[in-house]
Amino acid sequence: MDIIRVEGGHLLEGRVAVSGAKNSALKLMAATLLAPGKTTLENVPNISDVHVMGKVLKYMGATIEVLDEHTLCIDTSAVNSWEAPYELVAKMRASTAVMGPLLGRMGKAKIAMPGGCNLGARKIDMHILGLEALGVEFDTDHGYIHADASKGLVGATVTLEFASVGATENLIMAAVKAKGTTVIDNAAREPEIVDLANMLNKMGAQIAGAGTPVVTIEGVDELHPVTHRVVGDRIEAGTFIVAGALMASDAGVEVVGFSPIHLGMVIKKMEDMGIVIDRIEGGVRVHRAERIEPVDIQTLPFPGFPTDMQAQVMVLSSLADGNSIITENIFENRFMFASELVRMGANIRVESHHAMVHGVEGLSGAQVTSPDLRGGAALVVAGLIAEGYTEVSAIHHIDRGYERFVEKLRALGAQVERLTVPDFIDD
Ligand code: EPZ
Numbered sequence: 001m002d003i004i005r006v007e008g009g010h011l012l013e014g015r016v017a018v019s020g021a022k023n024s025a026l027k028l029m030a031a032t033l034l035a036p037g038k039t040t041l042e043n044v045p046n047i048s049d050v051h052v053m054g055k056v057l058k059y060m061g062a063t064i065e066v067l068d069e070h071t072l073c074i075d076t077s078a079v080n081s082w083e084a085p086y087e088l089v090a091k092m093r094a095s096t097a098v099m100g101p102l103l104g105r106m107g108k109a110k111i112a113m114p115g116g117c118n119l120g121a122r123k124i125d126m127h128i129l130g131l132e133a134l135g136v137e138f139d140t141d142h143g144y145i146h147a148d149a150s151k152g153l154v155g156a157t158v159t160l161e162f163a164s165v166g167a168t169e170n171l172i173m174a175a176v177k178a179k180g181t182t183v184i185d186n187a188a189r190e191p192e193i194v195d196l197a198n199m200l201n202k203m204g205a206q207i208a209g210a211g212t213p214v215v216t217i218e219g220v221d222e223l224h225p226v227t228h229r230v231v232g233d234r235i236e237a238g239t240f241i242v243a244g245a246l247m248a249s250d251a252g253v254e255v256v257g258f259s260p261i262h263l264g265m266v267i268k269k270m271e272d273m274g275i276v277i278d279r280i281e282g283g284v285r286v287h288r289a290e291r292i293e294p295v296d297i298q299t300l301p302f303p304g305f306p307t308d309m310q311a312q313v314m315v316l317s318s319l320a321d322g323n324s325i326i327t328e329n330i331f332e333n334r335f336m337f338a339s340e341l342v343r344m345g346a347n348i349r350v351e352s353h354h355a356m357v358h359g360v361e362g363l364s365g366a367q368v369t370s371p372d373l374r375g376g377a378a379l380v381v382a383g384l385i386a387e388g389y390t391e392v393s394a395i396h397h398i399d400r401g402y403e404r405f406v407e408k409l410r411a412l413g414a415q416v417e418r419l420t421v422p423d424f425i426d427d
Contacts, residue, residue: 004392004406006383008365011288012247014412015254018237018283019045019403020070020230023308024192026094027169028199028230032074033060033101034173035203037225040073044230045403048396052092056084061096074365076225077373079105086143092400096124096166099147100173103136108148113140114372119331126167129156134178136172141355155180155219163188163301168215169196175217176205183199184215190302191262195231202226232258235308236402237283238266239377242312243409244286245275246319246385253412256283265305266313269295273316294322294359299330311337311378318346319385320359326353337375340368344386351384365390370397377402384414 017114020043030053031420032039035158044050046069052149054064057074065073066138082102089095089112101107114124124145128138131147133156155178155286160167168188173196175182187193189211194229195209197347237258244253246275260267260279267277267284273295278288299307307330318341328334338348338355343366347358367386370376392398395418408417 001393001421002395003419003421004380004395005391005417005419006380008383008386008388008390010413010415011249012244012253012412012414013251015256016240016408016412017257018233018255021192021233022047022049022401023181024195025050025230027097028191028228029057029074030097030101030197031173031200032076032181033079033098033105034055034079034176035223035225038073038075039225040071040227042071042229044070044072045233046070047399047401047403049092049094049400052088056088056095056098059088082108082377083104083110084112085139097169099127099172103131103147103149103153103174104177107149111145113143114143114377119334126160126162127166127170131172134182135176153178155182157183157185159185160187165190165193168193168238172197172207172215175219176200176223178219180219182217187213187215188301189213191231191234192394199226199228202228203255218391234258234262235306238263238309239312239381241277241284241286242316243384244382245270245289245316248286248288252285252287254280254283254285258283260284265303266309269297269305269313273320292316292320294320294324296325297392298327307331307334308374310334311375312381314338314341314355314357315378315382317357318348318360322359324357325354326357329353336371338376340371340379341382343368344382344390362373362387364388370394373397373401377405380416
């Protein structure tokens with residue numbers, strides 16, 4: 001099995017450039033279904049989730065040319081299927097992002113019901129309710145969702161019960177081809193949604209208000225292929241900023257390739273914790289914290305504190321001078337990371353959606369298991385400051401969303417390596 005082993009105590013310095021955002025790239029890839037022809041995506045992260053989304057599109061008849069490691073030319077001219085198969089959806093829930101584009105392109109979609117994941121149920125009821133308002137009829141059988149828009153997509157006003165990222169995206173991608181006007185109220189405002197709307201508008205869509213709670217879409221008859229550059233990954237950036245806050249040398253660590261405004265609440269909260277973060281061209285420079293102040297954090301839809309940075313900030317707060325409360329409002333089960341961090345000496349008590357973090361003097365290296373993508377990366381970051389060696393397993397989670405995570409950390413001076421070790425022999 002592959003593990004990541006990190007030796008704590010080595011200072012970091014230099015500059016790291018983050019990759020394109022996973023949570024934008026996957027939707028942009030799905031959206032190419034709406035514009036028959038060759039769409040070129042630049043700054044695409046070379047991560048396993050992108051490879052899976054590529055398989056989904058190829059399954060439907062698209063062809064993908066890899067122009068270079070981060071540039072894909074996706075030709076959806078010959079797409080002739082409307083099915084996202086179980087074996088791919090089971091691998092990656094984000095495959096459900098093809099539902100909206102398939103309805104806009106083919107008038108139907110057959111999507112394996114996404115299972116749960118380590119974060120909780122991950123339902124898509126809001127996707128379905130919103131699409132039904134646009135005239136889509138749904139049926140489910142044998143673990144598949146059958147969506148039928150053969151009577152036509154008709155613009156409507158949809159108020160989301162919760163500002164769901166995925167539901168907002170699927171609705172936008174169906175509404176761009178609906179007859180008339182669609183208004184999405186209580187829409188998610190994440191920067192990745194703005195990136196998607198920007199590309200769709202370049203393709204000929206008419207979307208206004210992306211990034212605000214009310215998104216208005218005027219349906220059009222057709223969209224044309226374009227070239228688009230994926231927005232920088234704010235969560236990857238935040239992960240490296242936390243690493244720098246823990247272990248930067250006097251020169252600080254520079255994190256570039258993203259927009260700091262996309263990480264506003266994270267930077268504010270880290271500054272509240274006493275961490276010095278300078279704005280620089282293309283990103284930020286972060287300095288090592290002499291002393292970490294405790295902080296209270298609520299994870300919320302953008303521009304609130306992102307749930308995808310919850311584990312990383314928990315590492316910081318575990319070393320604060322005092323008690324922090326971290327409340328997870330987005331997912332019902334995103335504290336498994338806490339129990340791994342406790343194995344490294346953190347003092348955390350979880351009560352329902354709240355984690356009470358009592359700061360400790362230091363962490364100690366241990367063998368730990370990645371609970372999910374962000375928790376895995378946060379465990380490696382914790383290992384940078386922990387005494388001794390930390391060995392992180394189940395690192396396939398990390399590979400889903402972090403391109404060359406080990407190499408990027410090594411380039412900053414971390415003593416970290418990827419190893420293959422024998423699996424434990426079952427008795
Ligand atoms: C996206 O997931 C991201 N994934 C997640 O990033 C991110 O944590 C999340 O948005 C919130 O920012 C991708 O973009 C691929 P939601 P998504 O719809 O779209 C519930 C990472 O680490 N819900 O906003 O699934 C849902 O169960 C990943 O990169 C319903 O109940 O997020 C969850 O509890 C993890 N019904 C909450 O809402 C629905 O119809 C947030 O879901 C839809 C969602």
